Amino acid sequence: MSAAALGARRPLAPDRPSGWWRPPFVAPPLGRGAAGSAVVLHSAPLSSEVGRVKVLLIGAGAVGQVYGYHFQRGGAEVAFYVRGRYAAATRAGFDLYPLNRKSPRAAPVRFEGFEVLTDWAAVAAGGFDIVVICVSSTALRKGGWLTELAGALGDATLVNLTPGIEDLVLITERVPFEQVVSGLIGLLSYPGPLPGETLPSPGMVYWVPPLTKMAFSGPEARTRGVVTALTRGGLRSKRVDDVQAAAAFAGPALQFLVVALELSGWRFAPLRRDKALLALASRATHEAHAVAAARFGGRRPFATRLARPWVLRWVTRLVPRVAPVDMELFFEKHFTKVGDQTEHGLRTLIRLADEYDLPRDAMTGLLARLVDHRER
Template identity: 40%
Template sequence: MSTKPRILLVGAGAIGQVFGGFLQSAGCELAFRVKPKHAEEARRGFTLYELGVFEKDPEPRELSGFAVLCSDEEVAAERWDQIWLCVSSTALRAGNWVEELARATGAATWVMLQPGLEDREWLLQRIAPERLLTGMVPFLSFHAPLSPQEPVPRPGTAFWFPPLSRGLFSGPEERLQEVLRALRAGGYPARRSPEVARAMAIPTALLATFVDGLEAAGWSFERLLEPEPLEQALQAAWEAVRIAAWRTQQRAPPVRPLLRPWLLELMVPLASWAAPFSLESYLRVHFTKVADQTRWMIREYVALGLQAGLPTAALRAAAQRAEDRHERHPGTPSSL
């Protein structure tokens, strides 16, 4: 019997492929759980490109030699050590597949990567707490090329770790150490954290409101930095930060002095310069694919804010604008 960790990744998009690449490098046996319509593409394997800050010609790396499963019966026929949830917060809640997968996977460790404030609590109603680890995604990944100006030898998934980024994980110690060992053996910058969901709540609130504001500005940094859209985004960010702090029982940090137009006007060009690809294009492509998740997160902040008696006017306005945009231009839903 093989002693290699047997890992099932739910979702074979850009995030699932990147984690799969590192876990396979560590010697783990992989399988992807996908919808039948994605099975043929997954069975052909994936091409990965790891980008550096000044990387112009990344070397392709093939990810292959894994199983592709499309049903709970196929999953239940195998033994699994780890289940990785590499789908969006909204895909997590689509139907009852999580309950069915939980029944099919025995006592396996589950690793969640979803960013929503309530995602962990939702999963804990279906997965025993001693089996559930929480992680975050510190890299940016996308289908390459983003544009003709960013060529690659052949289409694939590119990913980039911003400088000093680390992949945080938390959960029951024994299971946590098993996951950290596997990731580190594959070269992934994994690090233990006391409580990932709490640590990421406020940065996630800032990111979600920034992305929503950028979408409202037509995915243009220049238009986002105009006075009216920028003020709308900053007000929504401040409300979301206070709500995230309340939900995770933290003191709201003094971020309001930092939410200044001049600071964003400095940070946006700096971030664009540091990324080895078009950051504006990346945000448009990636967050259009998970637009349903962003809208859902904004609505979640509103609901929690009303529950806490905190200001939500800017978030409610943002939620309405997002729904109006979606009705005019429906996005691409997240998928398993």
């Protein structure tokens, strides 16, 4: 789409100032009905029609379903944009298993009562207040859909949840910077059951670690609107200074630990024994932190000093103990699904290290081992 055409974007919801509303209903705590007793077995809209915020989620996968569910619980009118082949399954609604409740796997909560769109004309006509990108960094780059989305966005707040260090730049080449909110996902979500897990029916299982909040940054009013809507829907969220910088410092340790786990056959025990691999992941993390510091400036967070082999080894012991999920299986399933994103992220960091004239030998070594491992 030409710049002129982009400039001609018309506001689609002129009567509904974006970034501002007062959700009229506070949802009950997760997993409890209005009387505070029974498990919520459906998620019908909880507010009146008056003043409801309209939220569109792009992608109805693991993250899209969970964020959509909580927006709806907070009183929003929710819709999904999905590719045609997913339309029927999405219209059928979803079963979700929030693990942050009592007897989490006994019965699912039902998530339905949303619209399903499959073309951009319908998105443009929808008058959405918030549009949330719930796909991977690599999916963001496939096809011309991001430009189509920009043309259909109107004045909606665009929330981007993809983790790539350059994703915001890609988006703001098409959508005005002051319209974009960045988000950091602080939960894990997967299509259950995993092997060995018992559920009454298949569904999306998700867990928010204790004290964790979904983080957002961007223009103040728009960011606050997103945070308020999700928090009212039971998904704790907060506004932070800069999600991009936070992700660039916090992401590599997990990202490279996961690469090392993949190289260890998705098993923690062999990874713990592989001192050389842990040392490589640790050095790669420090190289990535140097890239983050060059790109975002400011002081490196204290936690970046903890990316040492013994800490990584300790994390592989701690995580399986605290998570109510088989983390080896979760990591294998999730990071196989987004394997192209992991590789893309690593290649991007190596290129940026070159551009900033920074060391990148460990990242290059890790990438070479990953590519070799995947080719075998």
